[in-house]
Amino acid sequence: MRPDEKNPPDVMTSKDVPLLHRADVIAAYAPADRAAPHLRLGFIASIDGAATREGVSGGLGNADDRLVFETLRMLCDVILVGAGTVRAEGYGGVRVDEESVAWRVENGLSPQPRLALVTSRLDFDPRHPFFEGAAERPEALRPIVVTTSASDPAMRAAFADVADVVVCGETGVDPALMVASLHAAGLTQLHCEGGPSLFGSLIAADLVDELCLTVSPVLDGGDSGRISAGSAATPRPMRLLHATPAGSMLFLRYERDRGAPQ
Ligand SMILES: NC(=O)c1ccc[n+]([C@@H]2O[C@H](COP(=O)([O-])OP(=O)(O)OC[C@H]3O[C@@H](n4cnc5c(N)ncnc54)[C@H](OP(=O)(O)O)[C@@H]3O)[C@@H](O)[C@H]2O)c1
Known part of the structure; x- marks a missing residue:
């Protein structure tokens, strides 16, 4: 997760006040057709490709x-995140801000997007901050836990009070089953915040419709990983939709080019 109080940004060109305008950002990223199923990924990387600094x-x-x-959170139906990112970044209390709530309600959406945790092992505590406030939410808005039949049935039962537990696969979460089950739950606009392993498996399954990448103006050096991780290269051509600078920060939006030769 990028907004991180523990690690204040130190490569900023605009410290606390964005150069971009919210209305322009909404216009640049709003889905053309909310009914059309769409999987968008959002990442940040340094110019030399580091996906993290000091692990986050x-x-x-x-x-x-x-x-x-x-804005990407505000525009989606569900925020998907892999267990590694939740563990590393201390995800908790994920909520869009009041302006976003107002925009969502005005546009006929639930006040908050749903949350989906992707974990094959389900080695989590239902009291983890990720599930904060979940028991009080209406059933239709509770977090979703996407896991496998190999996860501990007692753990799946323990999550029943705070989440909808969905089994998609046997030993590893099957990305295609996961996406299909979210669509079946009426969630068409999927926004995945990573991390790299989950992204890699979505690339391998050719499920990625869009990547929103922030290029942070810094050469990081070191040995940080990339934004995707996987065992085999599976090149998927993408088409640039926009490249928007804000100071030295660059916002790239790419969509999958399914017509291009692989
Ligand atoms: N630069 C960025 O924008 C950005 C964004 C997000 C994260 N990150 C960084 O990425 C690091 C975490 O990386 P990560 O790769 O461990 O995180 P991840 O992709 O969030 O999590 C991987 C975990 O997700 C679960 N999983 C379930 N099904 C999966 C599937 N089909 N494919 C892949 N994973 C599946 C597994 O959890 P179980 O072990 O529970 O089974 C797996 O260990 C952190 O340092 C974080 O800061 C960076």
């Missing part, structure tokens, strides 16, 4: 990145 991504961002990050 927050240190790469700034106020403009936070605005885009918030």
Whole structure:
């Protein structure tokens, strides 16, 4: 997760006030047709490809990145996140801000997007901050836990009070089954905040419709990983939709080019 109080951004060109305007950002990222199923990924990386600094991504961002990050959350039906990211970044209390709530309600959406945690092992505590406030939410808005039949049935039962537990696969979460089950639940606009392993499996399954990438103006060096991780290269051609600078921060939006030769 990029907004990170523990790791204040230190590569900012705009410190606390974004250069971009919220209305322009909404216009640049709003889905053309909400009924059409769509999987969007959102990441940040340094110019030399580092996806993290000191193990988290927050240190790469700034106020403009936070605005885009918030907007992508606001526009979706469900925020998907892999267990590794939830563990590393201390995800908790994920909520869009009041302005976003107002926009969502005005546009006929639930006040908050749903949350979906992707974990094959389900080695989590139902009291993890990710599920904060979940028991009080209406059933239709509770978080979703996407897991496998190999996960501990007692753990799946323990989550029943705070989440809808969906089994998609045997030993590893099957990305295609996961996406299909979210669509079947009426969630068409899927927004995945990573991390790299989950992204890699979505690339391998050719399920990625869009990538929103923030290029942070810094050469990071070191040995941080990339934004995707996987065992085999599976090149998927993408088409650039926009490249928007804000100071030295660059916002790239790519869509999958399914007509291009692989
Ligand atoms: N730069 C950025 O924008 C950005 C964004 C997000 C994360 N990150 C960074 O990425 C790092 C975490 O990386 P990660 O790769 O461990 O995170 P991840 O992709 O969020 O999580 C991987 C975990 O997701 C679960 N999973 C379930 N099904 C899966 C599937 N089909 N494919 C892949 N994973 C599946 C597994 O959890 P179980 O072990 O529970 O089974 C797996 O260990 C952190 O340092 C974080 O800061 C950076």
